[in-house]
Amino acid sequence: MDSYPSAPPPPSSPPVAVRRWWRRPGGVAGALVVLFVGVWFARSLLGGGAAEREPVRGDGRPPRGTVTASASVSPEPAGPPVLVGKGLREAQEVAAGAGYSVVSHDASDQDARQWDADEWTVCFQTSAGQREGGRPALDLGVVRVGAPCPAVDGGKLPWPRMPAVTGMTFARAGEALGPIAFRKVEPESAYSDVELPGVADPWKVCFQDPEPGRTVENPQYATVYLKLAPPGAPCPERAYATLRPAPKP
Structure with a gap:
């Protein structure tokens, strides 16, 4: 018969040593890696990593549709336009x-x-x-408008001078006066008793106004008056003389 009233309790197991994760070998490094990955993932979700994940075309430029930030700068003029000759x-x-x-x-x-x-x-x-x-x-x-440009800025205007057209036919005088661009060339009969025909091209210029050599300012507003004699008739000594004076009594 057993001298003990009951079986003795089993011996207790030795205590299990509890080691903290930060004390484990490599624990700190692993934690840092996990933290870095978490931050990168959060930035990706918020769009912060778009620049790192943006694909690039073969020529080094971002694909079409990519919005790139640029400084807002007003464009500089490429160069002054040529304005001479314009209104x-x-x-x-x-x-x-x-x-x-x-x-x-x-x-x-x-x-x-x-x-x-x-x-x-x-x-x-x-x-x-x-x-x-x-x-x-x-x-x-x-x-x-209509005035000639001076040779230098601030100089005198080189207005044309009236050419001499006396002795020419009316047609030839019109050609000589054309470059000056008068507003109008007005023919008149040099004789008071001779009417001017509808076409006076062959008639001869006897008197002119403006006179030869006179400076003509603003010819675009001026009128030239030419007094003409019919073909074959001499020019009178003065304008509006009579070609066939009445016989003396």
Whole structure:
């Protein structure tokens, strides 16, 4: 018979050593890797990694449809447009479209003001520096429409001089006066008692107004008067004489 009233309890198992994860070999490094992957994944979801994941075309450019950030910079003018020969109003519009401001001045020695841009033509253009917050400007030397440009900016206008057309036929005189561009050439009979025919081309010029050599300013507004004698008749000593005077009593 067993001397013990009951079986003795089994011996206790040795305690299991609990090791913390940060104390394990490689635990810190692994944690850092997990943290980095988590941050990268979060950025990807929020679009932060779009630049790293954007495919690139073979020529090094992003594919079509890709929006790239760029600085908002106003384009610089490529160069001043050529405005010489244009009307002032057109020149102002062309310059503005090219990114330039415009100032103007009288290119003659008269120093007139340009109240109406439609009445002026550009002869010269130069740079006028920068105005209006850095916008480049052009200075235009202009003359009135129909006037010739001076040889230099600020010089005298080279108005034409009236040529001598006396002794020519009316047809030939018209050809000689054509380049001056008078508003009108008006024929008249040099004799008070001789009517001018409908076509006076063969008639001879006896008197002219303006006189030969006279400076003609603004010929586009001027009229030339030519007094003519019929073919075969001499020119009178004065205008409006009679070709066939009445017989003396």
